[in-house]
Amino acid sequence: MAEYSALALVRNALNGNRDWKPAWRKPEPKASYDVIVIGGGGHGLATAYYLAKEHGVTNVAVVEKGWLGSGNVGRNTVTVRSNYLLPSNTRFYEHSMKMWEGLSHDLNYNVMFSQRGCLNLAHTPAQLDDYARRGNAMRHLGVDAELMTPSEIKRLMPAIDISAKARFPIFGGLMQPRAGTARHDAVAWGYARGADRRGVDIIENCEVTGFLREGERIVGVTTVRGDIRAKKVAVAVAGSTGRVMQMAGIERLPIESHVLQAFVTESLKPFLDTVVTFGMGHCYVNQSDKGGLVCGGDIDGYNSYAQRGNLPIVEDVMSEMLALFPGLGPVRVLRAWGGLCDMTMDGSPIITTGPLPGMYLNCGWCYGGFKATPASGWCFAHTIVRDEPHELNAAFTLDRFHHGILIDEKGQGATPRLH
Ligand SMILES: Cc1cc2nc3c(=O)[nH]c(=O)nc-3n(C[C@H](O)[C@H](O)[C@H](O)COP(=O)(O)OP(=O)(O)OC[C@H]3O[C@@H](n4cnc5c(N)ncnc54)[C@H](O)[C@@H]3O)c2cc1C
Numbered sequence: 001m002a003e004y005s006a007l008a009l010v011r012n013a014l015n016g017n018r019d020w021k022p023a024w025r026k027p028e029p030k031a032s033y034d035v036i037v038i039g040g041g042g043h044g045l046a047t048a049y050y051l052a053k054e055h056g057v058t059n060v061a062v063v064e065k066g067w068l069g070s071g072n073v074g075r076n077t078v079t080v081r082s083n084y085l086l087p088s089n090t091r092f093y094e095h096s097m098k099m100w101e102g103l104s105h106d107l108n109y110n111v112m113f114s115q116r117g118c119l120n121l122a123h124t125p126a127q128l129d130d131y132a133r134r135g136n137a138m139r140h141l142g143v144d145a146e147l148m149t150p151s152e153i154k155r156l157m158p159a160i161d162i163s164a165k166a167r168f169p170i171f172g173g174l175m176q177p178r179a180g181t182a183r184h185d186a187v188a189w190g191y192a193r194g195a196d197r198r199g200v201d202i203i204e205n206c207e208v209t210g211f212l213r214e215g216e217r218i219v220g221v222t223t224v225r226g227d228i229r230a231k232k233v234a235v236a237v238a239g240s241t242g243r244v245m246q247m248a249g250i251e252r253l254p255i256e257s258h259v260l261q262a263f264v265t266e267s268l269k270p271f272l273d274t275v276v277t278f279g280m281g282h283c284y285v286n287q288s289d290k291g292g293l294v295c296g297g298d299i300d301g302y303n304s305y306a307q308r309g310n311l312p313i314v315e316d317v318m319s320e321m322l323a324l325f326p327g328l329g330p331v332r333v334l335r336a337w338g339g340l341c342d343m344t345m346d347g348s349p350i351i352t353t354g355p356l357p358g359m360y361l362n363c364g365w366c367y368g369g370f371k372a373t374p375a376s377g378w379c380f381a382h383t384i385v386r387d388e389p390h391e392l393n394a395a396f397t398l399d400r401f402h403h404g405i406l407i408d409e410k411g412q413g414a415t416p417r418l419h
Pocket residue numbers: 038039040041042043044063064065066067069070071072073074075076077078079080206207208209236237238239240244260261262296337338339340341365366367368369370371372
C-alpha cells in the first residue's frame with residue numbers, strides 16, 4: 001500500500017485523484033483467527049494495530065457491527081490530556097500522551113494532533129487549592145502542569161468574563177500545556193489502515209450475536225455473517241459492553257451505559273486556541289479548525305442505549321458556556337449528537353484478561369476514552385498476547401470492584417455522572 005507523502009499528493013492531483021487505493025480492504029471473514037477483536041472503534045482498531053506491530057500477531061480480525069467510526073471514536077469532542085491526580089491514571093494517560101506525540105508519524109496518517117493546552121477553571125479558592133494539589137501530583141510524575149492567575153487567563157482568552165460580578169468568578173486555573181485535540185475520525189482511519197497493511201482483517205457490518213464456547217472457554221463468536229472461531233476473543237465495544245457481555249452469560253458488570261451529547265456551533269473567527277473547562281458544573285469547549293465551537297457537558301440523567309440525547313443537557317451546557325463567554329449569546333448551534341458511554345462506578349477503565357477463559361475485556365472509558373486510545377490498544381494487545389496485564393494497566397482490573405481497591409479519581413463514589 002502506498003505511503004502518504006507530498007509527492008503522492010502532487011502525483012494524484014495531476015491525474016485527477018484516480019489512483020488512490022482504499023485505505024483498508026473489505027475481506028470476507030475467515031473460518032478462524034488467532035485473535036478476534038469485537039468492536040471497530042478506536043480501542044479495537046488500536047489493539048489490532050499493536051497486536052500486529054508490537055507482537056507480530058497478524059492473524060487477527062476486527063469485527064464491527066456498523067461502519068468504522070460509527071461509535072464514540074467518531075462522536076467525541078476530541079480532548080486529549082493526562083492531567084490526573086492518582087498515579088495509576090497519571091502514568092497510563094501520560095503514556096498515551098507520549099504516544100499521541102508520535103502518532104501521525106507512526107501511522108503515516110495525519111491525526112491532526114494539536115497541543116493547544118487544556119485549562120481547568122477554578123471558581124473558588126478551595127477549588128484552586130485542589131487544582132494546585134493535582135498539578136503538584138502531576139509534576140511529581142514528570143507531567144506538565146501550570147497554575148494560572150485570572151489575568152493570565154484573560155490574556156490567553158480575552159473573551160472570557162473574569163470580572164468580580166461574573167456569575168461564577170474565576171480564581172485561576174490549572175493548565176496542561178501539552179494537552180490538546182486530535183481529529184477523531186482520522187484516528188480510526190489511521191489505525192485501520194495501519195492494521196490492515198499488517199494483515200489484520202477489518203470486517204465491517206458484522207455484528208456479533210453470541211459466543212462459541214467449549215465448556216467455560218470462549219472459542220469464537222457467532223455473527224450475522226456466520227460463526228468465526230478464535231484462540232482468543234477480545235471485547236472492546238465501549239457503550240455496548242453490557243449487552244455484548246450478556247451474550248456470554250455475564251449478567252452484571254460495574255458499568256452503566258449513558259448517553260453523552262456534544263454540540264457544535266456555526267463557524268466563528270479564531271478566538272479560543274485552547275481547550276477550556278468550566279469548574280462550577282460540567283462544560284468543556286474548544287474551537288475546531290473550521291471555527292465551530294465544539295462543546296459538551298454531563299451525561300444524560302438516566303441509563304440508555306439510544307445514541308441521541310435530551311434537551312435538559314442542551315440547556316445546561318449552553319448556560320454554562322454563556323457564563324464563561326457572555327458574548328456568545330447570539331451564536332447559533334448547528335449540530336448535536338450523542339454517543340454511548342460505558343461509565344464505571346469509580347470512573348476508571350477496565351483492561352483485563354477474562355472474565356471467562358479465552359476472553360479479554362476493555363471497557364469503562366466513561367467521559368474520556370478518546371485520549372486513552374493509543375495506550376489502551378497498546379496495553380490491551382500486551383494483555384492479550386502475554387495473558388497478563390502490562391504494569392501500566394495492572395490496576396485496571398475488573399475484580400477491583402470486588403476487593404474495594406477503587407481508582408476513584410475525584411472521590412465521588414459510585415456516581416457515574418460525576419466521574
Ligand atoms: C459526545 C462524546 C464526547 C466525548 N468526548 C471525549 C473527549 O473529549 N475526550 C476523550 O478522551 N473522550 C471523549 N469521549 C469518550 C470516547 O469517545 C470513548 O470513551 C471512546 O471513544 C470509547 O472507545 P472506542 O473508540 O473503542 O468506542 P466506539 O467507537 O464506540 O467503539 C465500539 C464499537 O463497538 C461496536 N459494537 C458494539 N456492539 C457490537 C457487536 N455486537 N458486534 C460488533 N461490534 C459491536 C460499535 O458499533 C462501535 O463501533 C466522548 C464520548 C462522547 C460520546
